[in-house]
Amino acid sequence: MSIQQRRERERAERHRLIVDAARDLAETEGWEAVTTRRLAERVEYSQPVLYSHFKGKDAIVSAVAIQGCGDLAQTLAEARDAHRDPVSALRAVAEAYLNFARTRPALYDAMFVQRTDIPFGTPESPPELKAAFGAFVSVVQPLAGNRDLETLTEVLWSALHGLATLTGSDRLRPDHHNTRLDLLLNGLLP
Amino acid sequence: MSIQQRRERERAERHRLIVDAARDLAETEGWEAVTTRRLAERVEYSQPVLYSHFKGKDAIVSAVAIQGCGDLAQTLAEARDAHRDPVSALRAVAEAYLNFARTRPALYDAMFVQRTDIPFGTPESPPELKAAFGAFVSVVQPLAGNRDLETLTEVLWSALHGLATLTGSDRLRPDHHNTRLDLLLNGLLP
DNA sequence: TCGGTTGTCTAGCGGTGCTAGCCTCGGGCC
């Protein structure tokens, strides 16, 4: 069985290599530069090899997105754990989220903008996704009062997502960034 | 000069025809179905004719987006003018906005999701865009208190945009739609 | 050593946005 094990190990390694290459390429040159040809060149295999790992290009993007959710979850959890005061923790998590979207726009795009078949908001959601949403839930919880926790968290996330995407596509005035976040948090979770 | 006038008139008419065809095609089959070949076929001209009217495909999408902003501005204004009470007017405008995004997803996508070079939030913004934003401003104004009107409007718009895009891409739980809007409006503009 | 399977590659299909260069048609001038 050792030979098969080695093969599976190599296969898993190559799988990871493809996802990493796709993420790197997207983050440095944008998703429009991520073509199956360039990707194949990066991993030093021919195009069809990609299709033995993934059903198609969309599946590669999805894999990158899920990996990104893991990154985001960790980032948010760290921001949360650096503060004891609930209001400070909320603010820190919100800022960390917007910072993630600003510094890794391509990754953010794959996670929350592009069409995907990753299931959101269901028990079947990938654990990385649940972890990221859970980080939001944990900072909203102390401030939710008698409002429904999960729904309120969805509202907060949606509002931050709106700020992130509209800011990132230059549809909001570039100054006033902090003022907008103040207004949002003071209104929604005072 | 009459001949030149006729030519310019025909040219303007064909310009309109292209934009309308692009919008129709996008709304019925999605933007991925809007190719220069299919568009040319629809307007019964060859591909290069498109490029004598627009710099490229992106410019056609932008034209559709600006036209869509005009539609949206009108929709929002009508919703606003149907209510005298400021809170009701705000609610109506917010619902009209989300309804627009839900019923015309491709148009909404061109306006507020896809990359574009339309200038947002500046004096050079197209009048259709200013009109749409102005409709929001006018319903926020009575409820803004001493907060900065324009910035607060940006926050409201961003939050609604977040709800619209995450709902439209199945990233929020499909029920709870009204609850989310309640939570947002009660928090932001009570 | 051989047979067969497993896995990778080359080549190509039908599509994309975009453009070079030909050619026709019609208005303006003699």
Added chain:
DNA sequence: GGCCCGAGGCTAGCACCGCTAGACAACCGA
């Protein structure tokens, strides 16, 4: 009235895209 010439539309094609059929090599088990 007839000719010339330029505006403007067309055909054809470029380089690229996602994806796949089928040839071929390498390696494992008997």
